[in-house]
Amino acid sequence: MWSRNSVSLTGLAATATGALLYTLTGFGFAVLLTLAFLLFVDPPQAVQLVIIISTALSITTLPGLWRAIAPALLVRLTLGSIAGLPLGLIVLRDADPAVVRRLIGATILALAAVICWVRRRGPDNLRLCLP
Amino acid sequence: MRPGRDLAVGAISGTATVLVGMAGRPVLIYLLLARAPAPTVRATLLSFFGIVYAAALLSRAVAVGIAASTWIGAGVLIPFAALGAIAGRPLGDRLGVRAFAMLAIVLLAAAGLYTLAASTGPATRQ
Numbered sequence: 001m002w003s004r005n006s007v008s009l010t011g012l013a014a015t016a017t018g019a020l021l022y023t024l025t026g027f028g029f030a031v032l033l034t035l036a037f038l039l040f041v042d043p044p045q046a047v048q049l050v051i052i053i054s055t056a057l058s059i060t061t062l063p064g065l066w067r068a069i070a071p072a073l074l075v076r077l078t079l080g081s082i083a084g085l086p087l088g089l090i091v092l093r094d095a096d097p098a099v100v101r102r103l104i105g106a107t108i109l110a111l112a113a114v115i116c117w118v119r120r121r122g123p124d125n126l127r128l129c130l131p
Numbered sequence: 132m133r134p135g136r137d138l139a140v141g142a143i144s145g146t147a148t149v150l151v152g153m154a155g156r157p158v159l160i161y162l163l164l165a166r167a168p169a170p171t172v173r174a175t176l177l178s179f180f181g182i183v184y185a186a187a188l189l190s191r192a193v194a195v196g197i198a199a200s201t202w203i204g205a206g207v208l209i210p211f212a213a214l215g216a217i218a219g220r221p222l223g224d225r226l227g228v229r230a231f232a233m234l235a236i237v238l239l240a241a242a243g244l245y246t247l248a249a250s251t252g253p254a255t256r257q
Binding site for chain 2: 073
């Protein structure tokens, strides 16, 4: 990765762009960076790079955002996430991974369309059915 | 947002993390649908990722190890990530609800397409 200048420049530019998006929205870094890194390193290393850089970015960005964090929400999401890990392992063991990925990809696209549709309904953006 | 729903979305996120390596997308969708303010969405996602990724990093380092070349590569890239973050921070503070939602929808759509494309090729789970 570091010996090929053009590729390295792509990686550096993608990293800066991904970090900008990540800081703007709080997400998007892994999608962009994994795709970019896969162009010049193997998948395990790409994933490791994304994880290391994301961790560093999260830690360095958070001090300026403390006041906006909802601590109780964060704790519940984290606890729920821990509880969901074994469920994922069970599904992974019994289901076809390709089918699961297709299903989840289609669900994300559908939800993006729902959010878009909801936004267009009225001036109160993102109004929906979660009272 | 309700405590039960928060836990359920967290569980979906944990499940999705194992299945397709996506920790944040279920949480993002939930927060957008629940009309959470953009700064809350951003700060909650960043802190959530901080916890999830730190745990993933630790477990990978302990279980399989991380090559020195990867640490060096990350060390080279992190300053550029910091530059992007420095540029993004003031922009994020000024980003309105509408622009934030549009950006989120575009990124979500990209993530959905990426997940679909990844399911047709070799596994590139993160």
